[in-house]
Amino acid sequence: MKLIKPIATGLCFALLLSACTPKMSFTNSSVIPAATGTIAVKKDKNENYTLAVQVKNMAEAKNLTPAKDTYLVWMKQDDRSVKKLGQLSPSGKTLTASLKATAVAKPQVVFITAEDNVDVRYPAGQTILTTEK
Template identity: 60%
Template sequence: MKTINSVAITLFAFAVLVGCTPKMNFVNSTIAPAATGTINVKKDKNNNYKVTVSVLNLAESKKLSPAKETYLVWMEAAGNSVKKLGQLAPRGKALKGELTATVVDKPNEVFVTAEDNPEIEYPAGDVILTTRK
């Protein structure tokens, strides 16, 4: 009986932990087809959300056609409000990039755009990666 209770408690704890850290994947891109990535969202003790974006094989923005200055990461939350999370700069042989941001609202969608100006407040460039299906 104790074994069954232990297994049930362990499974419940695992389900709670997995439920608190949703993982989203980017949909394949037609602009950068080799690019892949994941987004992890975790709620912290202050009821904020820590969003970690990881990408691989994301070509340098200057090599796009037309060339762009940078990649910016955005999120869409409840009420369709769009917020810039920050700049993404892939580096190294694997063209790996990572960005971590803390936000108040839980993201419904996360997307990466190629932009001419890193200071913009709203997305204007091509969407390179998105979680929208």
């Protein structure tokens, strides 16, 4: 009986932590089938959302068909507007990349596109990974 209260408290604490840090996963890519990734979303003390994007097994953008220059990370917000979060540059043996970004609105969908240059204002290239089902 004495163990029930600490276990229940621990479970409640774990649920609270998981509610504060939802994790989104990218769906399988038809463009780069080996590519995988996750996004951790947290709300900070200023009521902003911090996003930590982690991907691996990304082919170099120049090796895509057609060849591209870079990968960009975007998010759709509640009002369906799209915001560019930043650039991914896969490197190393497992072609990993990460990005940390801050947004005022909660992300509804996060996606990665292959683009001709980093300065594009709206996604125009092929979608490589997305959290949308």
